[in-house]
Structure formats: structure tokens, C-alpha cells
Amino acid sequence: MAQSKRRKRDRQRRRESRYLRVARIAYAIAQETLPRYSHPKSPHIYTLPQLAACVLLGFYLNLSYRDLEEWLLATDRVLEVLGLERVPDHTTLYRAYRRLGMEDWERMRRALLAKLGVEGEEGVIAADSTGFRLTQASAYYQSRTGRTYKEWVKGVYAVGTQTQLILAWRTGEGPGSDAPYLSGLIREIRRYGRREGGERAWLLLADSGFDGAAVEEGDLIPPIRRGGNLLAPKRRARAELVDQARLDGIYGQRWICETVHSVIKRKFGETIRSRKRFLQRREAAVKGLVYDLHR
Numbered sequence: 001m002a003q004s005k006r007r008k009r010d011r012q013r014r015r016e017s018r019y020l021r022v023a024r025i026a027y028a029i030a031q032e033t034l035p036r037y038s039h040p041k042s043p044h045i046y047t048l049p050q051l052a053a054c055v056l057l058g059f060y061l062n063l064s065y066r067d068l069e070e071w072l073l074a075t076d077r078v079l080e081v082l083g084l085e086r087v088p089d090h091t092t093l094y095r096a097y098r099r100l101g102m103e104d105w106e107r108m109r110r111a112l113l114a115k116l117g118v119e120g121e122e123g124v125i126a127a128d129s130t131g132f133r134l135t136q137a138s139a140y141y142q143s144r145t146g147r148t149y150k151e152w153v154k155g156v157y158a159v160g161t162q163t164q165l166i167l168a169w170r171t172g173e174g175p176g177s178d179a180p181y182l183s184g185l186i187r188e189i190r191r192y193g194r195r196e197g198g199e200r201a202w203l204l205l206a207d208s209g210f211d212g213a214a215v216e217e218g219d220l221i222p223p224i225r226r227g228g229n230l231l232a233p234k235r236r237a238r239a240e241l242v243d244q245a246r247l248d249g250i251y252g253q254r255w256i257c258e259t260v261h262s263v264i265k266r267k268f269g270e271t272i273r274s275r276k277r278f279l280q281r282r283e284a285a286v287k288g289l290v291y292d293l294h295r
Contacts, residue, residue: 010209016150022060022293023081023235025112027053033107038099050082051096051107058093059283059290062269063125065090102171102282113165113192122160123194124250125167127206129156129178130264132284133271149175153272155284156181156188159260161253165295167192171281179212186216188231205245205254220245264291 001003030049058068072079072125073132079087085266089097106117113119131152156175157166168188170181193202208222215221215238222242223235230236245251268287274280 011233017077017109017169018024019057019061019075020077020081023057023078025115025293026056027082029108029111029115032111034100034104045086046088046092048096048099050084051088051093051266052104053082053176054093055097055100056286056290056293059268060293062267064273065093068093088201097282098279102249102285105282105285105289109166109169109292112289112292113167117166118160118161118163118165118167119191121192122162122167122189122192122202124203124205125158125163125189125193126160126254127156127158127182127204127258128254128261129154129174129181130168130261131155131174131207132287134280136271151175153157153280153284155264155288156271157257157260157288158185160192161205161256163291163295164198164256164260169285171284173277173281177212178206178209179214182206182210182212183214186214186219203245203250205251220251236247237254260291263294264288267291267294 003131008020011113027049030052034048034052037044037125054068054072057072058065061068061069061071069087072087079085122205123250126294133152147227152174154172154176156170156178158168159165160167172181189204190200193200195201195202202218204216204219204221206219206221210221211224219238220242221232221238223230230239242251268290272280272283274283
């Protein structure tokens with residue numbers, strides 16, 4: 001009895017806050033992929049990886065830059081993990097987010113997935129898009145005023161059904177078809193799909209919104225029935241494969257994407273705070289990276 005209590009106390013002493021884990025991993029991948037400073041003549045008070053990790057923490061906690069500054073002031077252990085001797089000002093955090101381009105966030109995602117050993121492991125990958133609101137106004141207020149929003153920021157995510165990690169993303173503006181994003185997603189997720197004898201051995205699941213010229217063999221995407229009929233033999237064959245996949249329960253794994261979308265919106269927010277278009281699209285990508293850190 002005494003020994004079990006002792007083990008329990010030891011586990012509690014070793015227990016680490018998930019905020020510390022997220023901060024440590026975010027800082028590690030930022031150090032691996034980003035230069036130490038954004039410019040040789042920058043003040044060199046903070047390193048770029050330190051600021052990038054702080055920005056990721058802000059998205060993880062769904063805080064504004066002002067609130068993130070206050071949160072960092074109250075968390076000495078996070079500052080210790082990030083090697084910060086002083087807390088960055090909220091304007092410094094915003095400028096760091098503005099300075100980091102989409103390619104920087106994508107390099108961090110690849111570095112994180114490489115650490116997790118995902119490459120070549122996924123047999124089924126699901127893709128779907130979701131919309132992020134551009135306003136903080138509630139649905140009740142919008143319905144009463146009649147100011148329903150007619151456009152949104154679109155996040156298109158490819159999710160491994162085995163690991164439930166986001167393997168690739170594309171961002172854009174809605175409403176609109178998802179087909180233009182398919183070729184870019186396939187290029188990015190090839191490295192994570194399983195291969196046998198050098199040949200593709202993984203399936204891509206998506207809805208008919210992705211149907212287009214970029215569809216490849218092995219993609220279970222229902223073809224759009226224009227005029228009610230499918231005339232092309234390849235499209236008819238793909239429709240039959242999708243029907244069989246539904247019966248076998250394979251196509252149903254596409255709903256894992258819906259689960260991922262729900263987690264992102266519930267934990268990290270369903271609204272976009274940025275006002276500039278290029279920063280709005282970037283937010284949808286950063287939310288995907290933060291989700292992988294959370295997993």
C-alpha cells in the first residue's frame with residue numbers, strides 16, 4: 001500500500017503541463033527550421049524561433065497578442081523552456097507572425113511530422129475543407145440584423161486516418177470548389193502514404209467537391225453527375241469503386257476529417273482575427289500546425 005502511494009507521488013512529481021510540452025516541441029521545430037534572427041542587424045533581443053514558439057502558444061491557447069503577453073508574464077516555467085529572459089511585447093509578437101511566411105509554417109509542419117516518424121506509414125488519407133468565420137459576431141446577432149456572412153477563409157486539410165495528424169494543408173477563400181487544391185495536397189502527402197514495391201499503396205478519400213482533372217488512380221472521390229449520368233468509363237468505374245468502399249466501411253473513414261475540424265474549432269477558435277487577406281489565409285494553416293502539436 002505504501003509502495004503504491006509512493007509510486008503515485010512520483011508520477012505526480014514527474015507530471016508535466018501540456019503547455020510546457022507544446023512550448024518545448026514548438027521551440028524545437030522552430031529552431032530546426034528557422035534562422036536564429038530575421039536580420040543580421042535586428043536588435044537580437046529575442047530569436048526568431050523564440051517568437052515563433054510564442055505565436056504558436058498564442059494560437060494554441062486562442063489568445064490575442066495582448067492576452068498572450070499577459071499570460072507569458074505569469075508563466076515563468078514556459079519562459080524558462082523558451083530561454084526567454086524577458087517577455088516580448090504584444091506588437092513584437094504580431095510582427096513575428098506577420099514576418100513568418102507560409103513556407104516557414106510548412107517547414108515546421110514537415111519537421112514535426114519527421115520527428116513523429118509518419119513518413120510512409122499511412123494507408124488511408126482523408127481530405128476535406130472547412131470554413132473559418134471572419135467576424136466575432138455571434139450567429140444570433142447576425143440572424144437578428146440580417147448580416148449573415150457570405151464569404152469565409154477556407155482551410156483544406158489532408159488527415160492520416162491512422163495517426164489523425166494533419167499531413168498537408170491548403171488555404172483559400174470560400175465559397176468555391178475544392179478541386180483546385182487537390183493536386184497540391186497530393187504532391188505533399190505522397191511522402192506519408194504507404195508504398196509497396198515502389199508503387200502507391202495508399203488511398204485518398206474525399207467528397208465530390210474535389211472531383212476534377214487532378215484525380216488519380218487510388219483516389220476514392222465520388223464523380224459529379226453532370227446532367228444525372230456518368231458517360232466516361234473511368235468516371236463510372238470510380239463511382240463503382242466508391243460505392244464498394246462505402247459498403248466495405250472504408251469510405252466512412254473520411255469522417256475523421258470532420259472530427260479534426262471539430263477539434264480545431266472548439267479548441268483553437270472558429271474565427272479569424274487578422275484583417276489582411278494574406279494573414280487570414282495564413283491563420284488557417286497555423287491552426288493546422290497547432291492541431292498537430294496538440295496531438
